[in-house]
Amino acid sequence: MSESVSQAPPLRRDGVTTQARRSTRVPWSARLRQAKDSMVAYGMLAPAIIVFTVFCYIPAIFLIYISFFHWGILSSATTFVGLRNFRILLQQPLFFHSLVTTAYYTVVMIPATVFLSLGIALVLREAVTARRGGIWRSAVFLPHVTPVVATSVIWVWIFNPQFGLANFVLRSLHLPALGWLGSTTWALPAVMIDGLWHSLGLYVIIFLAGLANVPRELMEVAQLDGASRRRIFTRIVWPLLSPTTFFVVILATVNSWQAFSQIYTMTGGPHGGAGGPANSTTTDALLIYQTGFTYDHFSLAAAMSLVLFLIILALTLVQKLISNRLVFYR
Amino acid sequence: MAAIRLQGLLKSYGPEVVVNGVDLAIEEGEFVVLLGPSGCGKTTILRMIAGLEKVTEGEIWIGGKLMNSEPPDRRNIGMVFQNYALYPHMTVAGNLGFGLAARRRDRSSHGRTAGRTARLEERRRIQDTAKLLEIDHLLSRRPKELSGGQRQRVALGRAIVRKPAVFLMDEPLSNLDANLRDRMRLEIARLHQKLRITTVYVTHDQSEALTLADRIVVMHEGRIHQVGDAATVYDTPADTFVARFLGSPGMNLWTLPIEEAGDTVILGGSLRLPAALLPPPVKAGEMVTIGIRPEHFAIVSTRAGDPATAHGGHADHGESADDRCLAGEAVLSCHVDFLEHMGSHLLVHGSFGDGNPVIARLDAKAPVQRGGRIELAASAVRTHLFDAATGDRLARRAAGQQVGVLT
Numbered sequence: 001m002s003e004s005v006s007q008a009p010p011l012r013r014d015g016v017t018t019q020a021r022r023s024t025r026v027p028w029s030a031r032l033r034q035a036k037d038s039m040v041a042y043g044m045l046a047p048a049i050i051v052f053t054v055f056c057y058i059p060a061i062f063l064i065y066i067s068f069f070h071w072g073i074l075s076s077a078t079t080f081v082g083l084r085n086f087r088i089l090l091q092q093p094l095f096f097h098s099l100v101t102t103a104y105y106t107v108v109m110i111p112a113t114v115f116l117s118l119g120i121a122l123v124l125r126e127a128v129t130a131r132r133g134g135i136w137r138s139a140v141f142l143p144h145v146t147p148v149v150a151t152s153v154i155w156v157w158i159f160n161p162q163f164g165l166a167n168f169v170l171r172s173l174h175l176p177a178l179g180w181l182g183s184t185t186w187a188l189p190a191v192m193i194d195g196l197w198h199s200l201g202l203y204v205i206i207f208l209a210g211l212a213n214v215p216r217e218l219m220e221v222a223q224l225d226g227a228s229r230r231r232i233f234t235r236i237v238w239p240l241l242s243p244t245t246f247f248v249v250i251l252a253t254v255n256s257w258q259a260f261s262q263i264y265t266m267t268g269g270p271h272g273g274a275g276g277p278a279n280s281t282t283t284d285a286l287l288i289y290q291t292g293f294t295y296d297h298f299s300l301a302a303a304m305s306l307v308l309f310l311i312i313l314a315l316t317l318v319q320k321l322i323s324n325r326l327v328f329y330r
Numbered sequence: 331m332a333a334i335r336l337q338g339l340l341k342s343y344g345p346e347v348v349v350n351g352v353d354l355a356i357e358e359g360e361f362v363v364l365l366g367p368s369g370c371g372k373t374t375i376l377r378m379i380a381g382l383e384k385v386t387e388g389e390i391w392i393g394g395k396l397m398n399s400e401p402p403d404r405r406n407i408g409m410v411f412q413n414y415a416l417y418p419h420m421t422v423a424g425n426l427g428f429g430l431a432a433r434r435r436d437r438s439s440h441g442r443t444a445g446r447t448a449r450l451e452e453r454r455r456i457q458d459t460a461k462l463l464e465i466d467h468l469l470s471r472r473p474k475e476l477s478g479g480q481r482q483r484v485a486l487g488r489a490i491v492r493k494p495a496v497f498l499m500d501e502p503l504s505n506l507d508a509n510l511r512d513r514m515r516l517e518i519a520r521l522h523q524k525l526r527i528t529t530v531y532v533t534h535d536q537s538e539a540l541t542l543a544d545r546i547v548v549m550h551e552g553r554i555h556q557v558g559d560a561a562t563v564y565d566t567p568a569d570t571f572v573a574r575f576l577g578s579p580g581m582n583l584w585t586l587p588i589e590e591a592g593d594t595v596i597l598g599g600s601l602r603l604p605a606a607l608l609p610p611p612v613k614a615g616e617m618v619t620i621g622i623r624p625e626h627f628a629i630v631s632t633r634a635g636d637p638a639t640a641h642g643g644h645a646d647h648g649e650s651a652d653d654r655c656l657a658g659e660a661v662l663s664c665h666v667d668f669l670e671h672m673g674s675h676l677l678v679h680g681s682f683g684d685g686n687p688v689i690a691r692l693d694a695k696a697p698v699q700r701g702g703r704i705e706l707a708a709s710a711v712r713t714h715l716f717d718a719a720t721g722d723r724l725a726r727r728a729a730g731q732q733v734g735v736l737t
Contacts, residue, residue: 217415220382225429225492226403235428239419328419 067302085303098287106256113252121207144201152265155194184280210244242327260285332393332495339388350552359526365539366549408489409498416473423469459491497529570721585619594655598683600663602655621714627690630705658710
């Protein structure tokens with residue numbers, strides 16, 4: 001090692017050996033061509049870079065900026081207030097309430113999403129091999145491509161306490177009817193059901209893709225090895241699906257913490273009163289929207305968004321740490 | 331160890347029949363190779379024996395038990411797949427032990443100590459199997475950290491660690507490079523000799539079949555064409571399919587009308603056979619299929635009527651084609667279209683009559699030139715006759731002696 005160092009040509013101050021500099025001298029024409037090539041590359045990247053900058057990065061940076069200021073959409077005066085917005089936040093019981101509501105929403109939604117979509121995917125995989133299996137796949141995916149705002153109106157009807165489908169089903173099963181969107185206990189579960197119905201298709205497709213990557217031979221070998229169906233699933237399929245599951249969990253977490261549209265439309269919408277009854281469905285995304293656009297406290301809403309961002313970031317990092325031990329990448 | 335019997339086995343997917351009435355009895359400890367081109371139904375048969383594919387019709391007996399409706403795990407079968415199908419998330423030891431553990435779970439309801447002894451026994455068996463296959467230093471590795479040959483060994487080990495009654499292999503060597511394939515082939519032969527487990531081996535590679543098999547089952551389009559040991563299927567192919575499929579290159583086959591029928595029979599203008607070879611009555615105009623393997627030809631002369639240095643056992647100067655024919659040889663004069671030098675030998679691609687192709691495998695130093703004519707001869711006992719209509723083998727008339735030739 002030391003020998004090779006002593007034999008190396010002397011380093012110049014800029015870290016390039018004189019020898020290297022001499023051998024890498026490039027003629028102008030070649031340099032011009034290189035520059036042209038990178039121009040073309042940047043040109044190709046430009047649309048994506050511009051769109052992301054204008055619609056993602058600039059708003060995100062601006063959001064951080066205004067969370068430290070007193071800023072109004074119509075007022076021209078911008079005053080630096082330091083951490084005052086965050087201090088105000090911490091004094092708001094509704095803010096903590098919204099965090100708890102969102103956490104509840106997330107804690108229920110993640111397992112429900114993972115197990116329901118995996119279950120449907122497992123059934124569908126069998127169906128796909130049958131004739132017209134594709135129809136079932138499309139049917140499951142269809143809710144995901146319908147606009148939330150429109151379907152949420154239908155769900156409001158389904159959850160109508162008097163003549164809604166939900167209570168009709170409960171009554172026909174001899175179960176007590178529920179108040180659903182009118183009840184502080186059942187409004188959030190009603191919203192969850194809508195959210196689940198809407199997003200499930202996407203996760204089913206992701207799981208189907210994951211399952212397609214589990215070779216059939218592995219299951220056949222396991223079968224010959226004498227493993228039961230349950231054992232094949234728990235010891236072969238589930239471990240091999242872990243990257244997919246991890247992806248779905250991350251996606252479901254982010255979507256849960258950002259849940260907004262179906263809550264907004266189902267619990268009041270533009271007529272006001274969204275997040276009710278008695279704030280029982282006020283998730284933090286909804287609270288941010290109301291703080292900003294209903295009550296005009298944009299700086300405060302920005303501060304909330306920043307907190308929400310940090311929470312999601314922390315959760316994702318924790319999941320990533322856990323996944324290193326639980327997820328098997330081939 | 332167990333004998334396998336397939337009776338009237340049939341498999342169809344809708345209207346498409348993949349396996350069409352297969353009858354086969356495999357004895358205990360026998361090594362049987364199912365050989366055929368891809369799509370001939372050999373893998374489907376293997377999967378039906380394993381229970382991975384439902385039987386449409388017919389019966390599968392293993393060890394004297396009807397297995398048609400038994401699930402795969404009840405058939406006591408070890409199987410090696412073409413792509414190894416190792417559990418990628420388990421170590422080599424985990425791969426070997428998975429089946430043992432699964433079976434232990436099944437039996438369960440033993441006491442704790444019984445469970446522990448079972449686990450110890452499993453560990454011992456994994457060790458023994460690993461040692462047998464020389465993979466005991468790899469037990470803690472994952473499949474992706476192994477080379478192709480090592481993976482193949484693990485796949486073999488996983489199949490034998492449970493001591494199955496029957497061993498099924500589906501083209502196990504086709505993913506290996508040529509060198510490794512030869513080594514693993516030997517390994518499999520050695521393993522079979524040691525364990526003597528009834529083995530059904532599927533391949534489209536005839537060299538694997540010829541070297542490994544106690545008996546070869548040649549299949550085509552869902553049917554068995556011939557069952558026999560390597561020498562039988564090679565020396566006396568049951569029909570034109572087997573004749574063409576085995577050997578590389580396969581047998582020369584010509585379906586031609588008899589032009590002249592005397593003591594020697596002439597076909598295609600320049601193929602002469604001793605009349606005694608053909609089943610009587612030999613009449614002009616009758617169609618007959620003749621087969622001669624490329625490696626059974628010997629060169630007689632490089633130009634018709636002009637004797638050259640002869641090669642092979644048939645060297646004989648100045649003899650006319652008719653004389654040779656009467657002495658019990660098939661003689662053929664053909665045009666040399668092109669040559670392939672294969673190092674150890676020379677492949678001559680020629681033609682005679684109305685463009686009937688001939689391939690002859692000659693000594694690398696044979697004096698043959700492109701564009702010239704050569705006269706080839708093959709012993710009558712190595713000349714095969716087939717029914718021109720059905721392609722089935724025709725019994726030769728009393729073969730050798732009568733024609734004056736010995737094997």
